[in-house]
Amino acid sequence: xxxxxxxxxxxxxxxxxxxxxxxxxxxxxxxxxxxxxxxxxxxxxxxxxxxxxxxxxxxxxxxxxxxxxxxxxxxxxxxxxxxxxxxxxxxxxxxxxxxxxxxxxxxxxxxxxxxxxxxxxxxxxxxxxxxxxxxxxxxxxxxxxxxxxxxxxxxxxxxxxxxxxxxxxxxxxxxxxxxxxxxxxxxxxxxxxxxxxxxxxxxxxxxxxxxxxxxxxxxxxxxxxxxxxxxxxxxxxxxxxxxxxxxxxxxxxxxxxxxxxxxxxxxxxxxxxxxxxxxxxxxxxxxxxxxxxxxxxxxxxxxxxxxxxxxxxxxxxxxxxxxxxxxxxxxxxxxxxxxxxxxxxxxxxxxxxxxxxxxxxxxxxxxxxxxxxxxxxxxxxxxxxxxxxxxxxxxx
Amino acid sequence: xxxxxxxxxxxxxxxxxxxxxxxxxxxxxxxxxxxxxxxxxxxxxxxxxxxxxxxxxxxxxxxxxxxxxxxxxxxxxxxxxxxxxxxxxxxxxxxxxxxxxxxxxxxxxxxxxxxxxxxxxxxxxxxxxxxxxxxxxxxxxxxxxxxxxxxxxxxxxxxxxxxxxxxxxxxxxxxxxxxxxxxxxxxxxxxxxxxxxxxxxxxxxxxxxxxxxxxxxxxxxxxxxxxxxxxxxxxxxxxxxxxxxxxxxxxxxxxxxxxxxxxxxxxxxxxxxxxxxxxxxxxxxxxxxxxxxxxxxxxxxxxxxxxxxxxxxxxxxxxxxxxxxxxxxxxxxxxxxxxxxxxxxxxxxxxxxxxxxxxxxxxxxxxxxxxxxxxxxxxxxxxxxxxxxxxxxxxx
Numbered sequence: 001x002x003x004x005x006x007x008x009x010x011x012x013x014x015x016x017x018x019x020x021x022x023x024x025x026x027x028x029x030x031x032x033x034x035x036x037x038x039x040x041x042x043x044x045x046x047x048x049x050x051x052x053x054x055x056x057x058x059x060x061x062x063x064x065x066x067x068x069x070x071x072x073x074x075x076x077x078x079x080x081x082x083x084x085x086x087x088x089x090x091x092x093x094x095x096x097x098x099x100x101x102x103x104x105x106x107x108x109x110x111x112x113x114x115x116x117x118x119x120x121x122x123x124x125x126x127x128x129x130x131x132x133x134x135x136x137x138x139x140x141x142x143x144x145x146x147x148x149x150x151x152x153x154x155x156x157x158x159x160x161x162x163x164x165x166x167x168x169x170x171x172x173x174x175x176x177x178x179x180x181x182x183x184x185x186x187x188x189x190x191x192x193x194x195x196x197x198x199x200x201x202x203x204x205x206x207x208x209x210x211x212x213x214x215x216x217x218x219x220x221x222x223x224x225x226x227x228x229x230x231x232x233x234x235x236x237x238x239x240x241x242x243x244x245x246x247x248x249x250x251x252x253x254x255x256x257x258x259x260x261x262x263x264x265x266x267x268x269x270x271x272x273x274x275x276x277x278x279x280x281x282x283x284x285x286x287x288x289x290x291x292x293x294x295x296x297x298x299x300x301x302x303x304x305x306x307x308x309x310x311x312x313x314x315x316x317x318x319x320x321x322x323x324x325x326x327x328x329x330x331x332x333x334x335x336x337x338x339x340x341x342x343x344x345x346x347x348x349x350x351x352x353x354x355x356x357x358x359x360x361x362x363x364x365x366x367x368x369x370x371x372x373x374x375x376x377x378x379x380x381x382x383x384x385x386x387x388x389x390x391x392x393x394x395x396x
Numbered sequence: 397x398x399x400x401x402x403x404x405x406x407x408x409x410x411x412x413x414x415x416x417x418x419x420x421x422x423x424x425x426x427x428x429x430x431x432x433x434x435x436x437x438x439x440x441x442x443x444x445x446x447x448x449x450x451x452x453x454x455x456x457x458x459x460x461x462x463x464x465x466x467x468x469x470x471x472x473x474x475x476x477x478x479x480x481x482x483x484x485x486x487x488x489x490x491x492x493x494x495x496x497x498x499x500x501x502x503x504x505x506x507x508x509x510x511x512x513x514x515x516x517x518x519x520x521x522x523x524x525x526x527x528x529x530x531x532x533x534x535x536x537x538x539x540x541x542x543x544x545x546x547x548x549x550x551x552x553x554x555x556x557x558x559x560x561x562x563x564x565x566x567x568x569x570x571x572x573x574x575x576x577x578x579x580x581x582x583x584x585x586x587x588x589x590x591x592x593x594x595x596x597x598x599x600x601x602x603x604x605x606x607x608x609x610x611x612x613x614x615x616x617x618x619x620x621x622x623x624x625x626x627x628x629x630x631x632x633x634x635x636x637x638x639x640x641x642x643x644x645x646x647x648x649x650x651x652x653x654x655x656x657x658x659x660x661x662x663x664x665x666x667x668x669x670x671x672x673x674x675x676x677x678x679x680x681x682x683x684x685x686x687x688x689x690x691x692x693x694x695x696x697x698x699x700x701x702x703x704x705x706x707x708x709x710x711x712x713x714x715x716x717x718x719x720x721x722x723x724x725x726x727x728x729x730x731x732x733x734x735x736x737x738x739x740x741x742x743x744x745x746x747x748x749x750x751x752x753x754x755x756x757x758x759x760x761x762x763x764x765x766x767x768x769x770x771x772x773x774x775x776x777x778x779x780x781x782x783x784x785x786x787x788x789x790x791x792x
Contacts, residue, residue: 086710277705299705306702309673309695312717314482319715321708 030054033362033395034095034146035375036107040083043379047081047110049362049371052095055150059122063152064129070171070359070392071114071144075298078383080141081110087325089141109143111393112325115159115171116144125153127333134159136174138336140325147395157333160340164348171392172204172354177343179297179324180208184218187293187320188271192217195264198273199223199248199284200300202233204355204390207240209273214241215351221260221269223251223284240353248280251287260287268292278303290315297322357390364396426450429758429791430491430542431771432503436479439775443477443506445758445767448491451546455518459548460525462512466567466755466788467540470509471694474779476537477506483721485537507789508721509533510540511555511567521549523729530555532570534732536721543791553729556736560744567788568600568750573739575693575720576604580614583689583716584667588613591660594669595619595644595680596696598629600751600786603636605669610637611747617656617665619647619680636749644676647683656683664688674699686711693718753786760792 031051039046059065079085091106118133129135137144139155159170184190196213200206201222213220222237224230226247234245244263250256260269268289274281275298285294285307294317296305311317328336346352360378362371381387427447435442455461475481487502514529525531533540535551555566580586592609596602597618609616618633620626622643630641640659646652656665664685670677671694681690681703690713692701707713724732742748756774758767777783 086706274705282700296705296708298709304678304702304704305708306700307715308700309670309692309717310482312692312701312715313694313719314717316717316719316722319703319708321705321710321712323709323712326712 032147032149033364033368033371034143035110035362035372035393035395036095037081037110038091038105038107040081042383043078043081044376044383047372047375047379049368049375050095050107051368055148057120059120059150061123062125062154063122063150064118064125064135064156065120065148065150066116066135066156067119067148068114068116068144068146068395069134070167070394071111071146072172072175072357073111073145073360073378073382073391073393074113074175075382077110077112078379080112081108087140089143092143109146111144111146112141113137113171113174114144115167115173116156119148122153127153127158129153129156129158134162134165134170136170138174138328140329145393145395157336157340159344160337161344161348164344166354168357168359168392169347169354172357172390173340173343173347175324176204176355177208177212177347177352178327178339179205179322180212181339181343182324182327183273183295183297183322184209184212184216184271186322187295187318190216190218190271193219193267194271195219195221195243195267195269196271196273197221197223197269197284197287199280200275200298201237201242201245203275203298203300205275205297206273207237207355208352210237210240210242211352212346214243215346219243219264221246221263221287223248223280248283251283257287271295273297274305275300277301277305279306282306282308285311285317288315288317292317294319295322296320355390357392359392359394361394362396428543428545429760429764429767430539431506431758431768431789431791432491433477433506434487434501434503436477438779439474439477440772440779443768443771443775445764445771446491446503447764451544453516455516455546457519458521458550459518459546460514460521460531460552461516461544461546462531462552463515463544464510464512464540464542464791465530466563466790467507467510467542468568468571468753469507469541469756469774469778469787469789470571471778473506473508474775476508477504483536485539488539505539505542507540507542508537509567509570511563511569512540512552515544518549523549523554525549525552525554530558530561530566532566534570534724536725541789541791553732553736555740556733557740557744560740562750564750564753564755564788565743568753568786569736569739569743571720572600572751573604573608573743573748574723574735575601575718576608577735577739578720578723579669579691579693579718580605580608580612580667582718583691583714586612586614586667589615589663590667591615591617591639591663591665592667592669593617593619593665593680593683595676596671596694597633597638597641599671599694599696601671601693602669603633603751604748606633606636606638607748608742610639611742615639615660617642617659617683619644619676644679647679653683667691669693670701671696673697673701675702678702678704681707681713684711684713688713690715691718692716751786753788755788755790757790758792 033051036050037046055065089108091108093106114137116135118129118131121129135156135158138157201224210220220243222242222245237245270292272288272294274296277299278301429447432446433442451461485504487504489502510533512531514525514527517525531552531554534553597620606616616639618638618641633641666688668684668690670692673695674697
């Protein structure tokens with residue numbers, strides 16, 4: 001249970017210190033801050049920012065204290081806050097029993113992905129973490145939009161070869177690059193010169209797919225929505241390593257089948273990656289060859305996957321889903337570390353770049369209310385799809 | 397190539413005998429007969445019946461002569477004749493070079509499934525077939541709606557333990573029972589007491605699924621369309637071994653989820669079998685548990701498979717197709733024999749019965765034209781769905 005684990009050892013030691021803490025908060029020394037919500041709903045309405053007392057400097061056994069460096073805001077986080085995501089956080093009263101924030105009631109702490117630095121190590125932690133190590137949070141919906149916390153050592157993974165990475169690279173390492181890598185490797189054994197087709201190709205995962213495939217000499221056909229600056233987008237994706245980029249309209253054109261046959265030399269496309277759903281995916285699936293696999297990791301169109309049964313029966317199509325959170329749950333720590341090693345290799349050698357992003361800093365000079373309105377504004381823009389960039393949160 | 401194989405050795409020996417054969421045909425001795433078509437189209441328009449000269453009594457090396465006993469008419473055969481089925485027969489001129497039927501042009505011979513008896517064995521046949529053996533045709537779209545033919549030994553399989561089987565049981569052994577058996581075994585490792593859900597449960601395959609599952613102590617939830625005699629149908633399927641039978645309307649009822657939970661004791665349903673497509677399959681898929689497999693082998697509604705992407709991503713659903721023809725193509729003769737052994741065991745022990753059927757006999761007393769109009773009439777009724785029974789063709 002989340003609430004039992006968070007501050008597992010610190011709650012008891014803090015409870016009697018209420019008065020002391022209220023005193024602390026008036027003198028403004030080193031309080032932690034977190035982006036939280038008490039009820040599910042539209043993030044631009046339900047999110048607030050609370051201050052909480054410092055984490056005790058000696059972590060309970062098997063746990064560590066960490067200070068967050070950067071915590072991404074991912075599209076799925078919006079669904080989590082809305083309460084429509086299957087993987088749900090648990091409310092914690094660790095922050096609010098101090099009488100701080102949310103009128104003393106238990107709250108959810110926002111954020112799933114995050115890069116943090118170890119500040120203290122409890123006794124008996126198994127994964128030999130040291131103070132100063134960079135770690136990423138691997139426990140689902142643990143809460144990462146905050147300044148510092150105590151966490152079980154088993155719920156983080158050390159960032160391998162951290163010295164080779166920038167903060168933004170390490171902070172965005174957990175979700176999108178592994179999704180791209182695993183989808184390219186877990187379903188079809190691709191060889192150099194093979195072909196993959198994907199839609200939503202300019203998403204963060206899509207860009208990682210392009211780059212990892214290019215690094216492994218796999219060809220990609222990349223589908224994107226048409227837009228005003230389509231040539232610029234095509235150029236950008238081609239720079240990343242895309243073999244071909246097509247709009248959905250171009251894909252629908254009758255001449256495209258022949259064109260793709262020329263590109264591939266008639267080689268069947270055996271892997272399709274889908275984050276869109278709906279008719280765009282139906283069209284894409286028709287370009288898959290015999291014994292192909294269609295892997296879905298998103299449904300941006302909010303339309304169901306609709307596929308002719310004949311593709312399954314006569315072309316032996318197999319349709320799968322992919323969810324990186326589930327991968328982390330079912331794989332061993334060694335598998336996880338091996339994957340990170342590979343990805344860090346790609347990043348540090350310049351083969352895999354971090355998608356466009358900006359850092360949103362919650363400054364210590366801001367009041368909780370000021371910080372909350374900054375956060376809510378960002379989410380308003382994010383829900384409207386007005387943010388082309390990924391947002392990385394830094395909570396001072 | 398089909399046309400090269402059929403009568404591989406007999407064509408040459410027959411060609412000079414045209415006059416002789418025309419003479420034979422006027423004296424009506426032992427001509428073969430086949431249901432053929434020269435062009436794709438509605439079976440009730442394009443099918444005709446032709447007579448052809450007897451197959452030479454000595455088969456070419458590696459081939460055998462066979463006499464058909466019963467040849468089923470399956471739903472897919474209609475699609476083959478219409479030309480919309482992916483597995484296409486090849487035209488043969490083996491019958492028509494004799495100046496018989498179809499104005500001397502090459503024709504397709506109808507039929508994919510068939511039970512035949514070996515009447516002569518050529519030199520060097522590898523599978524030790526003997527005269528008198530019962531065989532089933534395993535080569536796709538080889539042509540089975542006929543009285544006799546020569547065929548490569550590799551394109552048939554001996555019916556195992558034939559003495560234990562009736563003609564109708566052996567004739568319907570090749571397509572539906574193996575489809576049911578393989579779908580129950582190839583995708584999920586089911587244990588006694590596990591649950592399977594299927595739609596189109598009263599189809600020939602559906603009935604075989606019910607019986608094989610019951611024999612293996614697997615529970616089935618069976619979905620059928622509502623109809624006037626629904627209680628009778630439910631009773632019939634329950635007699636076969638169905639654990640539960642529901643109409644699609646009953647499935648849609650809100651109380652059904654709880655009802656199924658009680659039935660299964662909360663055990664997740666890990667296998668769904670689909671021959672319908674469309675919204676009935678969407679509803680069914682929502683009852684599948686975590687890590688389930690949905691296997692499609694038909695699309696009777698002619699609607700595509702439409703599934704929420706979330707089932708794939710968050711419940712790790714995998715969607716497959718199954719095509720028995722493809723199974724035969726990719727598996728070894730030993731696999732095939734092993735499968736037949738198991739199925740004959742089920743049939744001979746009374747655990748797997750042949751679905752309702754009738755034998756349509758093309759009598760030697762009928763002229764080709766009379767026979768053709770009988771056949772066309774049957775297909776008219778079949779296309780209109782007015783035949784509740786399977787039709788087994790016997791060509792004298």
